[in-house]
Every structure is written in C-alpha cells, then in structure tokens.
Amino acid sequence: MERTEVLIVGAGPAGTSTALHLVRLDAAWADRMVVLDRATFPRPKLCGGGLTFFGSRFLDQLGIEVEDAFDAKSIRLIHGRRQFAFQGDPAVRVIRRYEFDARLVDLCRERGIDVRENVAVRGVTVGSHAVSVDTPGTAIEAEVVVGADGSGGRVARSIGMDRGATWGRTLEVLTPAGPTPDPEIQDRMLTVDFTPLSRHGLRGYVWHFPCLVDGSLHVSRGVYECRLWPRRPKADLVGILEEALADRGMCLADHRQQSHPILQWHPRRPTAAPRVLLVGDAAGADALTGEGISFALAGGAAAAESIHRARFTGDVSFADHAVRVERWPTLHQRSTRRAVARWAYRLENRLVLDLLWRITGAAVRDLETARRVWRGLDRLRALTGQR
Ligand SMILES: Cc1cc2nc3c(=O)[nH]c(=O)nc-3n(C[C@H](O)[C@H](O)[C@H](O)COP(=O)(O)OP(=O)(O)OC[C@H]3O[C@@H](n4cnc5c(N)ncnc54)[C@H](O)[C@@H]3O)c2cc1C
Secondary structure, rough: OOOEEEEEOOOHHHHHHHHHHHHHOHHHHHHHEEEOOOOOOOOOOOOEEEEHHHHHHOOOOOOOOOOEEEEEEEEEEEOEEEEEEEEEEEEEEOOOHHHHHHHHHHHHHHHOEEEEEEOOOOOOEEEEOOOOEEOOOEEEEEEEEOOOOOOOHHHHHHOOOOOOEEEEEEEEEEEHHHHHHHHOHHOEEEEEEOHHHHHOOOOEEEEEHHHEEEEEEEEEEOOOOOOOOOOOOOOHHHHHHHHHOOOOOOOHHOOOOOOOOOOOOOOOOOOOOEEEEEOOOHHOOOOOOOHHHHHHHHEEEEEEEEHHHHHOOOOOOOOHHHHHHHHOOHHHHHHHHHHHHHHHOOOOOOOHHHHHHHHHHHHHHHHHHHHHHHHHHHHHHHHHOOO
16 A cells, blocks of 8 residues: 555645645655546646636745736626626736646646646545545555545545535536627626626626637636525526527527536535545635635645644644634635625515616726726825835
8 A cells, every 4th residue: 555644636726736835835745745636637627717816826926827818907797787897907817727727737746746647536534543545546545635626526525524515507618709809808808797697586697708728719608606595496507698698699509518516615514624624626616706716726725734734733633724724815705705695696686786786886986996096196106206
C-alpha cells in the first residue's frame, strides 16, 4: 500500500488551489502530497467561465497569469425593460475551463507536485490513524484527504457528508459569434437576465457570457435555477433558454445542450470531519448565482492553511475549520448570498419585483456616480501632489 501525508481528490480549481497554496506555505509540501483526478487534462468542464475580482485575487496571489480570457468591461443586470450595469476594468474575466484547468495542473507540476491523471477514486474509509483511499490500481493511505471532486463528489458521498444537500440546475449552449454581433461582444459586457423570474417563476436567471474558444469569439448562454426549495416544481429550463435564444433570432435545437447539477452551499452542511476536508463544489457553490470558481480557489487557500496548521499541532480533527473558513471575506460571501437567494427568489409579484428593481438600479447608478467623483478627486489630488 502506498502512503502519503495529504491526498487531494480532484485537480479542478479547488484541488489545484489547495495544492498550490500548500506549496506556497512551505515548498516541502510538494513531496508530501499526491493529487488524483479521474480525467486527463485538458478535459471538458461545463461552466460559464465568469471569474470575478475575488477569484482573480487568488490567482495573483499564486502568480498565475490567465491567458485567452475575455475581459468584460461591465455586467448588465436585466429585469423586463429595466436594466443597470456594474462597470469595472475588467468587471469580470471570462475564461474557458478547458485551458484554464489544464494550466493549473501544469503549474502544480512545475512546482514539483505529483499530479496523477486518469485515476478515479472509488471510495474512502476514515480510520483513527489514516484514511484509506480506494483506487483501481492500488489503495493509498493518507493522513488527510481533501475532497475537491466537485458536485456530488465521491469523497463526501463515501462518508455521508453529502446528506441534506440541495442541487441547483443548469442548461448551457455555446454559440459562435454570428454575422450580427451580440451586444455582449460589441460592448464587452456580460448579461444576466432575471426576466424569467416574474415571467416563468424561475428562481434564477439566463446568462449571455462572451468568451474565446481557440481564439475565436463565442457566447456561452445558459439558464441557472436555484433549488433551495427542492419540493417546489422544477422550472422548464429548455423552454426558458429556447425563448431567450429566439429573442435573439437563434434556435436552441441548432446547438448542443449540456447540463450539470450544482451542489448548493449550506452553512450547516459539514465541510470538515476528522482527517477530511471538502473544498470547492464538493463543499458547495453559491446558491444565488451558481458561481463557484472564486469559492473553489479561496476554499483551497483556506484548506491549505488548516492542513498546514494541523501538521504543527498534530490535531487532524479540523474541528475549527468551518469557523475559520467563515472568517475569510470571500468565503463568507456564501452565507450572505444564500440569505439574499432565500429572500429574493421567493418574491413572485411582478409589481414588487419591479419596484425593487427600480430602487436597486437607482442605488447602483448613485454608487457608480460616487465612484466616478471619487476617481476624479483622486486624479486631482495626484495632479496637485496631495496625498
Ligand atoms: C453550467 C455551469 C455554469 C457555470 N458557470 C460558472 C461561472 O460562470 N462562474 C463561476 O465562478 N462558476 C460557474 N460554475 C460553477 C463552477 O463550474 C464550479 O464552481 C467549479 O468548477 C468548482 O471547481 P471544483 O474544483 O470544486 O470542481 P470541478 O471543477 O468540478 O473539479 C472536480 C474535479 O474532480 C475530478 N473528480 C471527480 N470525481 C473524481 C473521482 N472519483 N476521482 C478522481 N477525480 C475525480 C473531476 O474530474 C474534476 O476534474 C458553473 C457551473 C455550471 C454547471
């Protein structure tokens, strides 16, 4: 039987971030861990690819430069005829997971980490002295196992850490840029359309994210449904996406449809047990938007910190992991966003939604004006040499 100190199951953003952050804490970690993935990279991964400022910050921290990203200058939020936008430089970067995840795996190898592809973990058994990990080749014994194996991952399932989970739903198509360019491409913006909330009772939104596929412009279009109330009837995702595409002169049937459930983060679902940590989608993604790349990268950093600490204290119970994770500003957002989802997706009255949309739009516009004034004052201060 092979032995290692830390075994990371899954080499997506969560698993690679955990590994890279461990090496950042101490280069010696490279020889004390193994990362396994059932796929061979580059591998396809269904995802809109929207990477926010929070995720980009973790990439900067790890010295990772993102190539081939589509940098959007704004995010436009729509509800019926009302809309408002958040500006940024960039507001969001849209990456393609096929290349992005492979780049993270390459980087792990460059930093001396043992990443093994095409190895599917079949189950884990936690003992008092070690965790036994069952793989097709040989069993591996680890002192600590990190479940970074995505929504519905084998690690959480093996030890019953997925109990009580709820799952968001998605449907996505990738369309090449047509002869009449989309506003998203022309204006370098992302569109998040909440109109189906009042029109079809969808607790979620339709997205149109421009992106680069092998250097050529495409648009990822999809629909996300938050399922915090699993007993409520499911929305007709196909019908909603069909309508959204038809509004733009496209036919859904002309494109390959793909879907994948997203495990929704819950504050009371455990993400740590003795000798086991869950990160990324295995722990849960944001219920409000289904976003998870930033949380996967941040979760990896938090897990690395807990593992590094455990090595010195000798305490692998990870009893305080959940509390410490909540102190990370990026990860803390999940609770706030979940609370917003519970409140906002319950509203169905069109007039109330319209009123709220007006108020939020006005607040965002005021915020944007305040930011512009602030930037102007900053420039003035710089010109006059004041600090
Ligand atoms: C349609 C859709 C659109 C999305 N759009 C966005 C978006 O725009 N922005 C955003 O931030 N998030 C988005 N997300 C969420 C985002 O994709 C996830 O949050 C993110 O991939 C989480 O990363 P991860 O590393 O936890 O999991 P994954 O990226 O799923 O990686 C898990 C890895 O584990 C491996 N694995 C699984 N089981 C095993 C096993 N038994 N043994 C070994 N290896 C295993 C898999 O091969 C995989 O490589 C979207 C998700 C979907 C479905």
